[in-house]
Amino acid sequence: MKTPFIPVELPPHTLDINRFVQILGEANRSLSRYDGMIHTIINPDVLLSPFITEEATQSSMIEGTLATVDDVYACEAGVNLGGGKEADIVEIENYRKALEYASASIGDRPFSLGLIKECHRLLLDGVRGSTKTPGEFRQEQNWIGRPGASMENATFVPPSPLIVEACLDGWMRYLQTDHVDPLVQSAIMHAQFEIIHPFLDGNGRIGRLMIPLFLYVKGVLHRPMFYLSAYLEAHRDEYYARLHGVHEYDEWEAWIQFFLRAIDSQAKENVRRSAAIIRLYEDLKEQFRHATHSEHAQKVQDAIFTMPTFTIPKMVERLKECPTTTARSLLNKVVQAGIVELRYEASGRRPAVYRLASLLDIASGRDVAGYGY
Template sequence: MEPFIPERLPLQQIAWEPLIPLMGKVNRTLARYDGLLQGIPNPSILLSPLITQEAVLSSKIEGTRATPGDVLQFDAGEAPVEVERRRDIDEILNYRKALLHAETVVAERGFSLSLLRELHAILLDSVRGEDKKPGLVRTTQNWIGPPGSTMEQALFVPPQPLLLPEFLENWVDFYRSEQPDFFVQLAVIHAQFEILHPFNDGNGRLGRMLVPLFLFERGVLSRPAFYLSAYFEKHREAYATGLRQLGTEPGAWNRWIDFFLQAVHEQARADTEKVLAIMKLYERLKEELPALTHSQYAMPLLDRIFRQPILQARHLAGDPAMPSRPMITNLLAKLKQAGILISLRPGSGRRGEVLAFAELLTLCEA
């Protein structure tokens, strides 16, 4: 199979009229979702579990098997025994770190190829792929296919490296340009990035990370808290097929854009329901915890279990918003007795008990 030669952007063959009804639906559902985001009183707390879920799902598409619970248990000091599971978690933690870094940088100076390289370096730092030149655009030919396949057996061969600088510059120019519709533009941005496959590893995760960053930078979202990995994982075959057909079959770009817009619409609806459920849970416990604990520390404790839904008492001891260690133990015991926290692992000797905020975890993983 020969290296693919992509079309330059902007595309000339998009049939806009069939897309108009779906474009309208996407605008409405995402506007409703962003209105909800703007009404969250403490988004860094309430949205924190969703960032971890996105990191898990985007990495899962690339073959990792760790769950959100695995990652949160690791955050709570419970490292997995299996070496492969620990490697999975390290990749997921890098993805989460890259997402948070990207939000800060985009807010300060906008998107650039330099930021893309920074994110790639974070993704591959000290994990599988660390030998794939983190942060550097590839200078060798790569291909996409089953493990162990040769270039001749590949499902897709991206452009040859000598053409990459030209096509990447064109892609960045298109990213920064003003187009008739944000969401159609984003569909093309994401697909063209996957076609270019500009790095030796990590292209899929970076391509999915671009979705919230673009919408945030363009002001469509007030926070980059919208992720498509759940939809792409659920429709993995359609996602991969749609990308592979681009530039090779008539009407493929319109079919891809239709698929992408449908993904945004469905995920925005699902995320709206999920965030509403999280906010409802938070508001309910904001009423219950003070009455349950009779403590001035009820609200700081509530915020902490939302931010870290799997934890040990010792993690709270160093928090300046928390009381003494005996009082922390007493507060957690009351939450456990009320069924708000459950025990994942009992304490033994110097090992503390691991507790989980099960209702929040269930909401986030739904």
């Protein structure tokens, strides 16, 4: 019978940093370039809001959801997608809420177990896993394996619930040290959290959510807006294999090298997408001004960038600073000018759905090259 795993005390004693000096340097340079770009953007919350939705979608996909970014935005606009996707989208929206809550909180409070538990409570609110003590560390044994697997034939059996909090205390003490480069430390942080597996559900998503928070606390990022889940989803098999290698064979170096490659690759991709979004925003400024002939042109543009799939009634609600009749008139002018495209025809009580397709294509990586990057 398999027995619960007992995590090694951090930092790992087998670590030879010289074996990944090159990729560490590359990852730091790529991440620094991305962070520098974000630091110069006047309104990153507007321009990069699609990144948050993309992260929530990709992180949830790793755990088995099927909904896409387009599905999330369409559902928010009131489209009934069918096929059971609504439940997936609620999970994605919960992840986004937890991520936004954590990002907003981290500037005013320390990185703590309490914050992690609050994020977990938001993550599992009203979705599958909502009966598995959201916001509380587990009090019973769990295990990882194929659906229906017993503990005897599990792939991995995390630590006993009797030592979970002691493991977390040691993990938190390690995070408060400066034992090694923060990127390496973030790799160790993530792997150890997944090994401890302190919740009955949602451990992977919470573990990924913590990466930008930790890098922000360590001063690597000016804003906690760097997300790895797109890379991890694209390399899901290796992601799981490298984590498995850590607890099964003490292969910390292989895991850290994979994690640093993920940071390097995702940072470079984020630079490309960020630059393309900035270019698109600047290119569309004149079109919004010309279409609306209004002092509210930028407000309309910003609202559409943060909700790129919309109905006119829902977008009017978002444009609270504009009188309702004015907002509706401006949006109709944007539609007539062809800045946004029709996504779904009006149907019954549901009004027509429009989308800013160019932004969605860039955010999902479908058409970054079309904007010169």
